[in-house]
Amino acid sequence: MEKKLFIASTNPGKIKEIKDILSFFDIPFISCMDLDLHLRIEETGSTYMENARIKAEAYHQQTHLLTLADDSGLEVDVLDSAPGIYSARYSPKTGASDADRRQYLLKNLYGKPEPWHAQFNCAAVLLGPAGLRSETFGRCNGIILPEERGAGGFGYDPIFYLPEYEATMAEIPADLKNQISHRARAITAMIPILERVFSLNENNPV
Numbered sequence: 001m002e003k004k005l006f007i008a009s010t011n012p013g014k015i016k017e018i019k020d021i022l023s024f025f026d027i028p029f030i031s032c033m034d035l036d037l038h039l040r041i042e043e044t045g046s047t048y049m050e051n052a053r054i055k056a057e058a059y060h061q062q063t064h065l066l067t068l069a070d071d072s073g074l075e076v077d078v079l080d081s082a083p084g085i086y087s088a089r090y091s092p093k094t095g096a097s098d099a100d101r102r103q104y105l106l107k108n109l110y111g112k113p114e115p116w117h118a119q120f121n122c123a124a125v126l127l128g129p130a131g132l133r134s135e136t137f138g139r140c141n142g143i144i145l146p147e148e149r150g151a152g153g154f155g156y157d158p159i160f161y162l163p164e165y166e167a168t169m170a171e172i173p174a175d176l177k178n179q180i181s182h183r184a185r186a187i188t189a190m191i192p193i194l195e196r197v198f199s200l201n202e203n204n205p206v
Contacts, residue, residue, distance in 0.1 A: 003198060004028040008059035008069035010038075013154035014183070018068065021178050021187045025198065030065065037062060048073060048085060048123035049135060056125040066132075066197065068190070072122040072183060074156045076105070076144055078112045087156070098155050106146060106159065116144035120160065120169075120182035126190055134193040138185025142169070153177065 005025070007018050010032045019029050032038065041058050045051040048071040056069035073087035083090040083105065090096075091104040109116055119141050126134040140162075148158035150170030157169035162180075165172055169181065178184050 004030055004065060005194070006030045006059060006063050006065040006067045008032070008055050008067050011154075014070070014072075017178060017181075017183055018070075018187055020174065021184055022191070022194070025194065027198065030063075032059075035063065043071070043085070045071075045085070048121055049125070049137070051085060052123040052125040052135075056127045060127040066126070066128045068124065068126050068187075070122055070124040070183060070186060072120065074105075074118060074120055074160070076109070076116055076118045078116055079108060082108075102148065102156055102159055105144070105156070109144060109146070114146075118142055118144050118160065120156075122182040122186040124183075124186040124190055126193060128197060132197065134190060136186045136189035138182040138187075138189065140180060140182040140185070 004027055005022070007015050007029055009015050009018075015031050022029070037059075039058055039062065041055055043051040043054060045054055051071035052069050055071065056067050059069060060067040071085070073084050075081040075084050087101070091100045093100050093104070119139055122138045124136045124138075126132070143161045143163060145159050145161045145168065148170075149168045150158050152172070152174060153170040160169045161167070162169065162172065165176075169177060
C-alpha cells in the first residue's frame with residue numbers, strides 16, 4: 001500500500017479541514033478532485049456511521065488507497081433532531097447552497113421556543129488493506145442563532161453558536177475549530193490508527 005491517504009469527499013471545506021487536522025503527517029493527501037473521480041453514491045444509511053461506511057467502501061473499491069470518509073450532520077433538539085443525516089440535502093430548493101439550507105432551517109425554527117439547542121455530529125471510517133477498518137465518532141454541542149455571524153467555515157457554521165467561546169463556528173479561528181469541532185474530534189480519534197498504519201509502511205515499504 002502506498003503511503004498516502006485518500007479523503008473520500010467532494011466538499012472543498014471538508015477536505016481542507018481534514019488535511020489541516022492531519023497536517024503533521026508528512027504524506028500526500030489525495031481527494032476526488034486530484035483523481036478527477038466522480039462517483040454517484042446513494043447515501044441510503046439510517047445513521048451517520050452507515051453513510052460513512054457506504055462512502056468509504058465505494059471510494060476504497062475504486063482507488064485501492066487507504067481511504068478516509070466521514071458523514072456529518074446537525075441535529076436541533078426542538079426540531080426532533082432534524083435535519084440530521086439529511087443536513088446536506090435539507091433545503092427543498094434544487095441546487096441549494098449552504099446559505100439556502102441555513103435559511104430554510106431558520107424558517108422552520110421561527111416561532112419555536114429559544115434557545116435552540118443543537119449538536120454537530122460526525123462519523124468517520126478508515127478503510128485499508130488486509131481488512132483494516134476503524135470507525136470513530138465526534139460531537140460538538142451548541143445553540144442555533146436566528147442570524148448569521150462570521151465569515152469562516154462552511155455549512156451551518158455561521159448560525160452554530162458556541163457559548164463557551166461566545167462565538168459561532170464561523171467566527172472562531174480555523175486552528176481552534178480544528179481542535180473542538182465534531183469533525184476534529186472524530187478525525188483526531190483516528191490518529192493512533194493512522195500512526196500505526198504509516199509506521200508499518202515505513203517498516204515494510206511497498
